[in-house]
Amino acid sequence: MNHHTTDVVLVGAGVAGLTCADRLSRQGFDVLVCEARDRVGGRTSSVLAGGEVVDLGGQFVGPGQDRVYALAAELGVEVVPTHTAGDNLVETDAGRLRRFRGTVPSLGPLALLDLAQAQARFERLARRVDPRAPWTSPGAARLDMSTLAGWIRRNLRTRMGRRLFTLASRVLWAADPSELSLLHALFYVRAAGSLGAVMAIEGGAQQDRLVGGAQELAVRLAARLGDRVRLRAAVRAISQDDDGVLVSVDSGVTIRAHHAVVAVPPPLAARIEYSPPLPALRDALTQRLGMGAAIKCMVVYPEPFWRSAGLSGYSLSLGGPLDGFVDTSALTSERGVLAGVVAGATARTFAVRSVDERRTAVLAQLTRLLGPRAAEPIGYADQDWSAEPFSRGAYSALFPPGAWTGFGAALREPVGRVHWAGSEIAICWYGFIEGAIRSGEAVAAKIAGG
Amino acid sequence: MNHHTTDVVLVGAGVAGLTCADRLSRQGFDVLVCEARDRVGGRTSSVLAGGEVVDLGGQFVGPGQDRVYALAAELGVEVVPTHTAGDNLVETDAGRLRRFRGTVPSLGPLALLDLAQAQARFERLARRVDPRAPWTSPGAARLDMSTLAGWIRRNLRTRMGRRLFTLASRVLWAADPSELSLLHALFYVRAAGSLGAVMAIEGGAQQDRLVGGAQELAVRLAARLGDRVRLRAAVRAISQDDDGVLVSVDSGVTIRAHHAVVAVPPPLAARIEYSPPLPALRDALTQRLGMGAAIKCMVVYPEPFWRSAGLSGYSLSLGGPLDGFVDTSALTSERGVLAGVVAGATARTFAVRSVDERRTAVLAQLTRLLGPRAAEPIGYADQDWSAEPFSRGAYSALFPPGAWTGFGAALREPVGRVHWAGSEIAICWYGFIEGAIRSGEAVAAKIAGG
Numbered sequence: 081m082n083h084h085t086t087d088v089v090l091v092g093a094g095v096a097g098l099t100c101a102d103r104l105s106r107q108g109f110d111v112l113v114c115e116a117r118d119r120v121g122g123r124t125s126s127v128l129a130g131g132e133v134v135d136l137g138g139q140f141v142g143p144g145q146d147r148v149y150a151l152a153a154e155l156g157v158e159v160v161p162t163h164t165a166g167d168n169l170v171e172t173d174a175g176r177l178r179r180f181r182g183t184v185p186s187l188g189p190l191a192l193l194d195l196a197q198a199q200a201r202f203e204r205l206a207r208r209v210d211p212r213a214p215w216t217s218p219g220a221a222r223l224d225m226s227t228l229a230g231w232i233r234r235n236l237r238t239r240m241g242r243r244l245f246t247l248a249s250r251v252l253w254a255a256d257p258s259e260l261s262l263l264h265a266l267f268y269v270r271a272a273g274s275l276g277a278v279m280a281i282e283g284g285a286q287q288d289r290l291v292g293g294a295q296e297l298a299v300r301l302a303a304r305l306g307d308r309v310r311l312r313a314a315v316r317a318i319s320q321d322d323d324g325v326l327v328s329v330d331s332g333v334t335i336r337a338h339h340a341v342v343a344v345p346p347p348l349a350a351r352i353e354y355s356p357p358l359p360a361l362r363d364a365l366t367q368r369l370g371m372g373a374a375i376k377c378m379v380v381y382p383e384p385f386w387r388s389a390g391l392s393g394y395s396l397s398l399g400g401p402l403d404g405f406v407d408t409s410a411l412t413s414e415r416g417v418l419a420g421v422v423a424g425a426t427a428r429t430f431a432v433r434s435v436d437e438r439r440t441a442v443l444a445q446l447t448r449l450l451g452p453r454a455a456e457p458i459g460y461a462d463q464d465w466s467a468e469p470f471s472r473g474a475y476s477a478l479f480p481p482g483a484w485t486g487f488g489a490a491l492r493e494p495v496g497r498v499h500w501a502g503s504e505i506a507i508c509w510y511g512f513i514e515g516a517i518r519s520g521e522a523v524a525a526k527i528a529g530g
Numbered sequence: 531m532n533h534h535t536t537d538v539v540l541v542g543a544g545v546a547g548l549t550c551a552d553r554l555s556r557q558g559f560d561v562l563v564c565e566a567r568d569r570v571g572g573r574t575s576s577v578l579a580g581g582e583v584v585d586l587g588g589q590f591v592g593p594g595q596d597r598v599y600a601l602a603a604e605l606g607v608e609v610v611p612t613h614t615a616g617d618n619l620v621e622t623d624a625g626r627l628r629r630f631r632g633t634v635p636s637l638g639p640l641a642l643l644d645l646a647q648a649q650a651r652f653e654r655l656a657r658r659v660d661p662r663a664p665w666t667s668p669g670a671a672r673l674d675m676s677t678l679a680g681w682i683r684r685n686l687r688t689r690m691g692r693r694l695f696t697l698a699s700r701v702l703w704a705a706d707p708s709e710l711s712l713l714h715a716l717f718y719v720r721a722a723g724s725l726g727a728v729m730a731i732e733g734g735a736q737q738d739r740l741v742g743g744a745q746e747l748a749v750r751l752a753a754r755l756g757d758r759v760r761l762r763a764a765v766r767a768i769s770q771d772d773d774g775v776l777v778s779v780d781s782g783v784t785i786r787a788h789h790a791v792v793a794v795p796p797p798l799a800a801r802i803e804y805s806p807p808l809p810a811l812r813d814a815l816t817q818r819l820g821m822g823a824a825i826k827c828m829v830v831y832p833e834p835f836w837r838s839a840g841l842s843g844y845s846l847s848l849g850g851p852l853d854g855f856v857d858t859s860a861l862t863s864e865r866g867v868l869a870g871v872v873a874g875a876t877a878r879t880f881a882v883r884s885v886d887e888r889r890t891a892v893l894a895q896l897t898r899l900l901g902p903r904a905a906e907p908i909g910y911a912d913q914d915w916s917a918e919p920f921s922r923g924a925y926s927a928l929f930p931p932g933a934w935t936g937f938g939a940a941l942r943e944p945v946g947r948v949h950w951a952g953s954e955i956a957i958c959w960y961g962f963i964e965g966a967i968r969s970g971e972a973v974a975a976k977i978a979g980g
Contacts, residue, residue: 225679225708227931233675258675259818259932316766316803347817351801353766360823360916361878364923367797367820368709368930373810425936428811466810473814480818480930481677482709486875 082333086112088527089327089337091315091352094122095513096501097343098301098309099151099520105305107528112337113305114329116314116470119295120302122344123465123474123503124513126293130380130459132415137376137463138475138513139294139408139419142280142287144273145514147521148297155300158291163384163407164282166392169449173243173398177449183279185396187240194241201235202266202275211271211507214263215488224485228257228265243398251396251404252278253511254372254423254475264479271510281394281406285512289408294513314470318342319355320497339527343501343520345477346491347371348470358495365487368480369504371473373427373466377402377420377442380459384409384416386450393418395449401430401441415458418446431464438462476511477504499523532783536562538977539777539787541765541802544572545963546951547793548751548759549601549970555755557978562787563755564779566764566920569745570752572794573915573924573953574963576743580830580909582865587826587913588925588963589744589858589869592730592737594723595964597971598747605750608741613834613857614732616842619899623693623848627899633729635846637690644691651685652716652725661721661957664713665938674935678707678715693848701846701854702728703961704822704873704925714929721960731844731856735962739858744963764920768792769805770947789977793951793970795927796941797821798920808945815937818930819954821923823877823916827852827870827892830909834859834866836900843868845899851880851891865908868896881914888912926961927954949973 088104090097093115101111119125125137141148141159152159170178170185180186184195209217217223228249236242249257249265257265269275277284290296302309310329317328318340325340342349350366357363384407386393393407393416405420420442422430430438439460446454465474479488492505501523506515538554540547543565551561569575575587591598591609602609620628620635630636634645659667667673678699686692699707699715707715719725727734740746752759760779767778768790775790792799800816807813834857836843843857843866855870870892872880880888889910896904915924929938942955951973956965 221708225677225683227675227677229675229931230680256932256936258671259930259936351803353801357917357919360881360914360922364820364823364878364916367922368818370814370817370933373814428814428936431810464810466814467807469807472810472817480709480932481679482706482930483820486706486709486878 084112084333084335086110086335086337088339088341089114089325089335090341090343092122092343092502093120093298093302093309094343094502095124095298095516096503096520097341098298098305099517100341100343100501100524101305101308102301103521103524104527105308109528111305111308112335113309114313114315114327115309115311118311120309121295121298123471124294124298125463126295127461129378129461130415130457132380132410132413132417132459133293134378134380134417134461135294135419136378136461137294139289140286141290141513142285143283144277145509145512147517148514151297151517152290155297157296157300159288160291160411161288162281162286163409164392164394166387166390168392169395171395171397171399171449175399175448183276185244187244191238191240191244194236194238195244198236198241198245199275202269206266206270206275209263209266209270211267213488214267215485220263220485223263223266224261224481226262227481228260228262231262232257247396247398247403248279250423251421253478254374254421254427255478256424259370259478259480261479261481261484263484267484268510271508272512286406297513315352317353317355318498325497339497339499341499341501341523345371345502346504347477348472349500354498359490361487362490362495365483365490368483368487369477370480371466371471371477372475373424374474375422375427375430375462375464377422377438377462378460379418379420379442379446379457381416381453381457383414385453389451391450397445397449399445399448400426402445427464427466431466435462499527534562534783534785536560536785536787538789538791539564539775539785540791540793542572542793542952543570543748543752543759544793544952545574545748545966546953546970547791548748548755549967550791550793550951550974551755551758552751553971553974554977555758559978561755561758562785563759564763564765564777565759565761568761570759571745571748573921574744574748575913576745577911579828579911580865580907582830582860582863582867582909583743584828584830584867584911585744585869586828586911587744587915589739590736591740591963592735593733594727595959595962597967598964601747601967602740605747607746607750609738610741610861611738612731612736613859614842614844616837616840618842619845621845621847621849621899625849625898633726635694637694641688641690641694644686644688645694648686648691648695649725652719656716656720656725659713659716659720661717663938664717665935670713670935673716674711674713674931676712677931678710678712681712682707697846697848697853698729700873701871703928704824704871704877705928706874709820709928709930711929711931711934713934717934718960721956721958722962736856747963765802767803767805768948775947789947789949791949791951791973795821795952796954797927798922799950804948809940811937812940812945815933815940818933818937819927820930821916821921821927822925823874824924825872825877825880825912825914827872827888827912828910829868829870829892829896829907831866831903831907833864835903839901841900847895847899849895849898850876852895877914877916881916885912949977
């Protein structure tokens with residue numbers, strides 16, 4: 081057995097935990113970050129494929145995400161724009177390809193009108209939601225008794241409109257809209273500005289990327305913290321009394337501290353053993369939140385060959401397996417990099433195939449959309465986040481119907497000396513890297529403020 | 531450290547785990563049952579109040595529940611009918627009282643018609659659902675994208691009809707209908723016969739009770755198993771390989787066996803650490819199932835005084851805090867016993883009050899409905915199942931929208947040498963004591979069959 085004493089123990093070396101630890105450390109607190117994996121970064125993970133750094137997790141940043149731009153600047157991580165010049169593509173389920181500009185694909189005037197009206201209606205509803213306390217929004221009970229899928233059924237009239245709105249929601253939440261409370265979808269969008277903004281590249285949430293990969297933020301924060309970050313240190317139990325907390329780590333290590341900050345997604349936070357047990361409302365909340373299912377697929381080519389055909393690389397596809405992909409080629413390299421995602425139910429069936437089969441299926445799809453040169457990449461990497469024992473899904477935890485109105489009040493409220501951090505705890509930019517930073521800073525301020 | 535070896539380890543000494551252990555043991559298997567609490571019985575718990583044995587957990591049995599009648603007979607536990615003679619009562623939110631017979635309260639002809647039509651429609655929908663695989667039922671995707679609350683809104687036209695259907699669903703599932711997938715509500719009813727049957731006393735799921743309390747089943751099964759049941763032995767980790775399983779118990783004990791049977795509700799099964807990690811589909815399922823919230827309140831009087839006023843004791847109330855209560859007086863005693871339940875959102879606010887405040891509120895309600903003699907009980911006991919760290923809710927785990935169709939296939943499927951048991955695993959009578967017995971017997975047969 082091995083005993084440590086510190087001021088604040090952080091559970092999880094993702095962006096939220098490390099930001100919180102860094103902020104506390106710089107104010108003179110002694111901290112210790114326990115990370116279950118053998119790496120930092122949580123749901124950001126940057127690896128080499130075909131000679132390029134590619135992001136297997138979260139990677140985009142955009143306007144309104146002030147804290148991530150500030151943190152990147154502070155850490156010397158450069159930000160570059162995502163490539164957008166050229167036409168976007170959409171593939172129907174019948175295998176037809178259509179070019180479009182902006183965020184709304186044009187598959188006939190009726191579907192376009194249908195989608196435009198639905199988006200306007202969704203934006204209006206979202207503006208009603210108070211992201212600080214969605215359960216107090218006007219009509220919250222009614223919004224929280226419907227799924228997003230039910231809303232799509234009732235509010236879109238064309239088959240193609242429904243299919244595209246469903247596809248967009250899969251890309252946004254990595255889940256099928258039948259799993260999401262309408263209130264959660266509205267909250268999420270409100271917490272990030274608007275539906276238009278979360279879907280857009282230029283002027284929206286996919287506008288920029290971090291040079292060297294999004295994991296760089298965590299890597300550099302961890303470097304500052306040095307040996308105060310412990311890898312392969314899964315936290316199994318947290319007990320607390322009036323004097324402090326006692327955190328038990330897998331390896332038999334125990335840590336005594338004044339505060340604990342649990343900076344892992346709520347469904348995983350539920351798997352730690354708490355003593356005394358958590359209040360029923362908090363426990364019930366964590367029983368209900370499920371992680372989305374996303375497989376991120378990164379494909380590297382000798383060059384971004386689609387650009388010469390007038391294509392931006394940004395594509396949506398009803399043919400799958402990728403629901404969508406986007407050109408994330410580096411500015412300083414001649415290579416072309418596509419970042420795609422397989423989401424929701426498709427991710428669950430795709431996940432059980434071998435990496436080779438997945439690669440083959442993705443390349444076949446890219447060939448359908450971008451032509452034969454797509455069949456010959458120089459690098460491929462993918463990651464099934466649901467299979468990661470210390471993520472168990474991505475992008476974020478999702479609220480089913482009844483959860484915000486029944487249990488939402490317990491999401492951010494600390495329990496004695498145990499605080500909650502992570503992208504899901506943020507009031508703004510829930511589910512984004514920005515949200516992780518904001519929640520980490522907020523908890524640090526709270527602890528430092530006494 | 532303390533090491534044991536056995537054939538089968540069972541996690542949880544509720545009715546499912548003990549039935550499974552007993553069946554295996556009688557076929558010559560060596561078993562060991564690890565129970566986290568200091569008692570057996572799981573979600574059945576029988577205690578003394580006012581000189582009577584009262585049930586703080588599940589207690590009713592009825593026609594179609596063949597296995598529980600057989601087990602009771604086998605163990606020498608007597609079964610007696612629930613008292614039904616007299617008029618039932620319903621209290622409106624305006625405080626009006628109405629007498630009625632049967633299961634459908636009469637609050638005006640329009641509400642009655644509305645409720646009758648809705649019930650008929652619900653029964654028709656339920657008959658479509660295949661309880662073995664609800665996700666394959668015709669129209670499953672559509673049924674699983676709606677909450678029960680949304681269905682009530684769309685299918686009942688009177689305010690009183692909606693309120694009473696909502697009340698009934700709170701009594702049935704201990705949850706607000708906004709939390710439940712319509713498909714789950716239909717499955718649950720189908721797995722128990724019909725809505726009429728699950729709501730009814732005579733001829734339905736509340737027809738009979740177990741003399742000495744429902745916990746007697748577990749107590750007598752445990753007595754047979756003797757020292758093969760270990761109390762205060764919370765299982766924290768289960769690892770498996772081709773040769774067997776290794777189960778780690780809180781106290782430092784480890785047990786090697788050929789099979790493990792996890793017989794706790796799915797949300798709690800998720801909190802055990804599995805090595806190798808569980809398949810993503812199973813993990814994602816357990817992230818989504820939340821336990822209902824029920825506080826069972828038992829009140830004992832010198833006699834069942836309501837009977838002399840021509841009342842059965844069975845009452846529904848929109849005034850609360852009890853959503854409903856029923857006469858569970860023993861046949862062999864002169865005392866009167868009422869069993870009530872506070873469910874869903876009300877349970878969560880009621881839970882934070884002191885036992886004295888809860889008792890006062892319940893007695894005030896009973897006085898409103900049954901008259902001044904209700905203010906003077908000789909015994910009161912209640913139990914908030916959400917506060918129990920090894921139940922974390924009651925009556926059962928509930929499927930939100932999207933969960934059956936997305937993840938249902940992982941509910942009953944064993945993972946290598948790890949099997950799942952419990953009332954939630956049963957194909958018939960999900961959430962009932964009967965379901966627990968059936969699942970325990972099914973897993974025992976599977977393991978014994980090789």
